[in-house]
Amino acid sequence: MYVAVALVLVTLGTVVFHLVNPWWFTPIASNWGFIDTTIDITFWVTGTVFIAVLLFTAWCTYKYRYDPNRRSVYEPEDKKLEWWLIGLTTIGVIIMLAPGLVAWNEFVTVPKGAAEVEVLAKQWSWGYRFPGKDGVLGKTSVKLIDDDNVFGVDPKDAKGQDDVVIDDSELHLPLDKPVKLLFRSTDVLHNFFVPQFRAKMDIIPGTVTYYWFTPTKVGTYNALCFELCGTGHYLMRGTVIIDKENDFKAWLAEQPTFEKSMKEAARAANQGFAKLESGQAKPGNENSKRVF
Amino acid sequence: MAYVAPAPAEVEEVELYHAKSFITKYVFSQDAKVIAIQYSFTAIAIGVVGLVLSSMMRLQLGFPDSFSIIDPADYYQFITMHGMIMVIYLLTALFLGGFGNYLIPLMVGARDMVFPYVNMISYWVYLLAVLVLVASFFVEGGPTGAGWTLYPPQAILEGTPGSGGGIILMLVSLIFFIIGFTMGGLNYVVTVLQGRTRGMTLMRMPLTIWGIFIATILALLAFPALFVGGVMLLLDRVLETSFFMPAIISMGEQLEYGGGSPILFQHLFWFFGHPEVYIVGLPAFGIVSDLISVHARRHIFGYRMMVWALVAIGGISFIVWAHHMYVSGMNPWFGFFFATTTLIIAIPTALKVYNWVLTLWKANIRFTIPMLFALGFIVTFVNGGITGLFLGNTAIDVPLSDTMFVVAHFHMVMGVAPLMVIFGAIYHWFPLMSGRMLDETLGRIHFWVTFIGAYSIFLPLHYIGFQGVPRRYFEMGETNFIPPSVQDLNAFVTVVAVMVGFAQILFFYNLFKSMSSGEIAEKNPWKAASLEWQTPEQPPAHGNFGDELPVVYRWAYAYGVPGAKDDFVPQDMHPDEVGGEGAHEASKE
Numbered sequence: 065m066y067v068a069v070a071l072v073l074v075t076l077g078t079v080v081f082h083l084v085n086p087w088w089f090t091p092i093a094s095n096w097g098f099i100d101t102t103i104d105i106t107f108w109v110t111g112t113v114f115i116a117v118l119l120f121t122a123w124c125t126y127k128y129r130y131d132p133n134r135r136s137v138y139e140p141e142d143k144k145l146e147w148w149l150i151g152l153t154t155i156g157v158i159i160m161l162a163p164g165l166v167a168w169n170e171f172v173t174v175p176k177g178a179a180e181v182e183v184l185a186k187q188w189s190w191g192y193r194f195p196g197k198d199g200v201l202g203k204t205s206v207k208l209i210d211d212d213n214v215f216g217v218d219p220k221d222a223k224g225q226d227d228v229v230i231d232d233s234e235l236h237l238p239l240d241k242p243v244k245l246l247f248r249s250t251d252v253l254h255n256f257f258v259p260q261f262r263a264k265m266d267i268i269p270g271t272v273t274y275y276w277f278t279p280t281k282v283g284t285y286n287a288l289c290f291e292l293c294g295t296g297h298y299l300m301r302g303t304v305i306i307d308k309e310n311d312f313k314a315w316l317a318e319q320p321t322f323e324k325s326m327k328e329a330a331r332a333a334n335q336g337f338a339k340l341e342s343g344q345a346k347p348g349n350e351n352s353k354r355v356f
Numbered sequence: 357m358a359y360v361a362p363a364p365a366e367v368e369e370v371e372l373y374h375a376k377s378f379i380t381k382y383v384f385s386q387d388a389k390v391i392a393i394q395y396s397f398t399a400i401a402i403g404v405v406g407l408v409l410s411s412m413m414r415l416q417l418g419f420p421d422s423f424s425i426i427d428p429a430d431y432y433q434f435i436t437m438h439g440m441i442m443v444i445y446l447l448t449a450l451f452l453g454g455f456g457n458y459l460i461p462l463m464v465g466a467r468d469m470v471f472p473y474v475n476m477i478s479y480w481v482y483l484l485a486v487l488v489l490v491a492s493f494f495v496e497g498g499p500t501g502a503g504w505t506l507y508p509p510q511a512i513l514e515g516t517p518g519s520g521g522g523i524i525l526m527l528v529s530l531i532f533f534i535i536g537f538t539m540g541g542l543n544y545v546v547t548v549l550q551g552r553t554r555g556m557t558l559m560r561m562p563l564t565i566w567g568i569f570i571a572t573i574l575a576l577l578a579f580p581a582l583f584v585g586g587v588m589l590l591l592d593r594v595l596e597t598s599f600f601m602p603a604i605i606s607m608g609e610q611l612e613y614g615g616g617s618p619i620l621f622q623h624l625f626w627f628f629g630h631p632e633v634y635i636v637g638l639p640a641f642g643i644v645s646d647l648i649s650v651h652a653r654r655h656i657f658g659y660r661m662m663v664w665a666l667v668a669i670g671g672i673s674f675i676v677w678a679h680h681m682y683v684s685g686m687n688p689w690f691g692f693f694f695a696t697t698t699l700i701i702a703i704p705t706a707l708k709v710y711n712w713v714l715t716l717w718k719a720n721i722r723f724t725i726p727m728l729f730a731l732g733f734i735v736t737f738v739n740g741g742i743t744g745l746f747l748g749n750t751a752i753d754v755p756l757s758d759t760m761f762v763v764a765h766f767h768m769v770m771g772v773a774p775l776m777v778i779f780g781a782i783y784h785w786f787p788l789m790s791g792r793m794l795d796e797t798l799g800r801i802h803f804w805v806t807f808i809g810a811y812s813i814f815l816p817l818h819y820i821g822f823q824g825v826p827r828r829y830f831e832m833g834e835t836n837f838i839p840p841s842v843q844d845l846n847a848f849v850t851v852v853a854v855m856v857g858f859a860q861i862l863f864f865y866n867l868f869k870s871m872s873s874g875e876i877a878e879k880n881p882w883k884a885a886s887l888e889w890q891t892p893e894q895p896p897a898h899g900n901f902g903d904e905l906p907v908v909y910r911w912a913y914a915y916g917v918p919g920a921k922d923d924f925v926p927q928d929m930h931p932d933e934v935g936g937e938g939a940h941e942a943s944k945e
Contacts, residue, residue, distance in 0.1 A: 067723050067728070067731065071731065071735070074735055074808075074811065078739070078815060081815065081816070085816065085819050086839065086841050087816075087819035087820050087822060087823045087839075087841070087842065087845075088819065088822050088823065089755075089822050089823070089824075090823060090824055090837045096754075096755075098751075099751050099752065099754065099755060102749065102751055102752055103746065103752050106745060106746055106749065106752060109745075110742035110743075110745055110746075111742075113706075113738075113742065114738055114739065114742055117709060117710075117713060117734075117738055118734075118735060118738065120713055120717075121713050121716060121731070121734060124713065124716040124717050124719070124721070125716065125721055125723075125731070128652075128716060128717070128718060128719045128720060128721050129721055129723070130653075130720055130721055130722045130723070131720060134720055135653070135720060135916040135918075135923050136652065136653050136654035136655075136718060136719045136720045136915060136916035136923075137654070137718035137719075137916065138654075138655065138915075138916045138917055138918055139718075140655050140657070140658075140659060140913070141657075141658050141659070141660065141661075142657075142658070142714075145714075146658050146661050146707065146710075146711075149706075149707060149710045150703060150707055153702070153703050153706045153707070154703055157699045157700070157702055157703060157745075160699065160745060160749060161695065161696065161699045161749060163751075164695060164749035164750060164751045164752060165692055165695060165696075165750075165751075167751030168688075168691050168692065168695065168750040168751040169692075171688075171750075171751060171754065172688035172689065172691070186605070187515045187606075187607070188515075205603075206602075206603040206604065206605060206610075207603060207610065209605050209610075211608075247685075250604065250605045251509065251510075251513065251515070251604050251605055251606050252509045252510035252513060252515065252516075252604075252606075253507055253509070253510060253618060255683065255758065257758075257824075257826075259755070259823070259824030259837055260837065262754060262755040263754060263755075264683050264754050264755065264757060264758075265683050265685060266683055266684045266685045267685070268618050268619060268684075268685045269509060269602045269603070269604055269618065270602025270603065270615075270616070270617065270618065271602075271617075271619075271685065273685035284836070285836075285837075286835045286836055286837060288824075288826055288835075290757075290758045290759075290826055291507075291758060292432070292502070292503045292507070292510070292828045293510055293515070294510050294513070294515030294516045295428050295429050295432065295501070295515060295516065295517055296428070296515070297432075297828060297829070297830075298428065298828075298829040298830040298831060298832075298833070299833075301833075301835075
């Protein structure tokens with residue numbers, strides 16, 4: 065008896081907890097509402113099965129509890145019942161899988177007009193690169209990366225000269241414009257995730273990965289690294305700010321192009337060299353990215 | 357319809373190896389029962405280390421400001437070693453090396469494993485693997501903190517704790533584990549296929565044996581992928597080959613690597629890693645079927661479907677691995693295939709759940725401790741199984757992967773649920789192994805604390821996963837989307853986790869006390885029909901079945917047979933002794 069009661073309490077407790085607990089998806093701020101819908105559908109299907117199976121179990125433990133004067137019923141198989149259950153389960157699976165595949169199809173099909181922005185991940189910070197006026201990102205190579213050229217942009221590639229390079233964790237994006245984020249890593253695996261946007265993809269050294277989305281709400285969002293990337297993983301945070309288009313343009317215009325950043329670096333290096341010669345500065349690795 | 361007498365034995369029995377000295381009997385033993393106990397004790401001992409590690413990480417998550425002794429490197433080492441120990445060195449070793457060794461010969465009616473000497477070596481190589489693993493705690497830099505998935509490039513680079521000796525010893529230990537397991541695994545498969553007694557057809561085997569048998573086949577096919585992955589990663593680390601390593605800048609320095617593929621490792625890892633879930637799952641499915649049937653005093657419902665479901669799950673489990681990699685950066689079009697196969701595997705799995713529950717239907721259920729744990733398994737497995745339908749569906753996996761939802765899901769489905777079965781199985785077979793009963797009251801307290809505790813640890817963690825709380829974060833710090841209540845929850849979960857951890861002391865106390873002074877178990881105390889309880893001695897002696905091997909006349913689930921004199925008919929009871937009309941009924945398959 066008490067077992068049946070306990071099973072009912074566990075089942076109902078789970079349902080009540082599901083309904084009243086304060087934790088749920090962050091309010092969505094992108095076009096991926098259909099993912100949320102698929103999750104709702106899955107909750108309905110699986111929730112029904114969960115409740116039905118456990119309450120039936122509870123009923124059995126009450127109704128068929130031990131009685132020394134009784135024997136269990138001997139009927140080893142019921143083919144019809146089993147095939148019915150398989151059939152119903154299959155229908156349930158189709159109801160969940162179909163919208164899932166539709167959503168995934170959308171997720172992997174980047175719309176033609178999506179603007180490309182590169183996200184560069186390294187232990188344990190973020191950088192961003194916009195294609196500049198020509199609309200094309202310049203070639204890059206890990207081998208070209210140094211203190212000045214943090215993105216490893218090929219200086220010989222004309223398309224890279226006007227790229228806007230942002231060696232900072234804050235990214236601005238325009239509202240309601242589809243954007244395709246291209247991901248590059250210089251060292252280990254990372255993952256760029258803003259919970260409100262729902263989209264997520266690992267970042268892999270040696271290859272370029274991507275996802276696309278359309279921001280639908282102005283605001284400031286936390287971006288977190290979502291793939292274990294070493295001791296500083298939990299400190300690898302970025303910020304995404306969704307602006308109205310004019311604000312975004314104003315912000316972008318203030319950012320340095322690759323060409324400009326290299327010139328400034330060269331000038332700074334010359335000054336540093338002059339200082340070094342006159343004994344004003346000591347050589348050292350002050351720019352070390354190590355957190356610990 | 358008269359029964360068909362089993363054919364006379366075609367092959368004469370092979371003489372068993374009879375140990376004479378203490379050392380050959382109990383240390384370097386070739387008796388599967390002794391090896392089983394060696395495996396079990398080693399696995400449980402290292403499992404306790406895994407449990408302590410989980411408490412340490414929970415302390416950090418629950419009270420991030422209070423434990424300054426735990427730094428981020430420690431934390432990542434705790435989670436890595438916790439995961440690796442629990443999945444491989446505890447669950448895999450205990451189900452196959454422990455229960456497999458003990459139960460296969462006894463349940464199929466054999467005197468021992470087919471290759472006893474290889475079986476002995478298997479255990480000693482496993483012990484070596486465990487010792488190498490333990491040694492990694494003591495090398496400079498400590499054990500690896502790369503996460504149990506050991507993803508390169510970070511697993512072997514400087515920014516990860518334990519990238520010195522730790523990762524090398526981890527990989528060496530895994531390689532030893534696989535070598536040891538392969539020796540044991542070949543034994544289990546050959547014994548099931550070749551060592552069955554007369555009348556024990558495959559379709560009369562208890563589901564425990566089916567589960568262990570299919571799981572072992574999976575392991576023999578899946579572990580080689582991990583083996584080559586491990587060897588290649590070791591070469592990348594030690595000889596600086598570039599199997600998995602592209603051109604990299606680590607800590608501002610250009611490394612010598614170039615041209616390798618990090619995703620290749622993930623494919624190798626998960627080609628092993630997904631079947632691994634079922635390597636742990638299928639023995640649990642099998643064992644729990646027997647626990648439910650024996651203690652509900654009813655035949656398992658739909659035995660043949662249960663067998664085919666095990667086979668189907670085993671087969672499909674090899675074509676679902678990339679559902680761990682939906683957001684890994686692999687070709688996104690793979691997602692369609694793997695989401696479809698993953699959701700298809702839910703169908704035979706759901707059928708198993710229905711048949712367990714339908715076994716309880718029209719049964720005569722005794723609420724013994726093994727039955728309680730079996731019910732605990734049903735609850736946690738159903739819960740953990742349905743959250744798998746979320747993660748298996750690519751689009752839903754995108755927001756949820758690498759959040760606490762994933763942590764909650766796999767702990768429920770392949771942590772808590774199999775542990776429920778392991779506990780149930782220990783309470784069930786302890787009288788057979790030791791000749792004594794475990795203490796009933798302590799057992800009940802142990803069950804309720806463990807079950808309710810574990811369920812309230814992992815149920816709420818799903819929901820903070822929706823909120824976007826990541827896994828593998830040393831501390832959450834400042835965000836603008838995680839409410840303070842998440843920290844309260846973390847504190848609650850930590851307190852419950854520590855309580856559940858301490859409740860296991862009750863279990864160990866019960867185990868050790870009952871071994872020496874528990875109530876003497878009557879013969880076949882649960883009135884089970886399968887062969888392991890029909891041995892002349894309890895616990896079974898060397899050679900298991902006395903002078904003559906048993907002859908099997910029926911399946912292992914003849915409970916409640918109409919007309920039979922008792923409510924169960926042992927597999928080896930001659931049809932003339934069954935009594936009443938039941939003789940005919942029970943002689944069918």
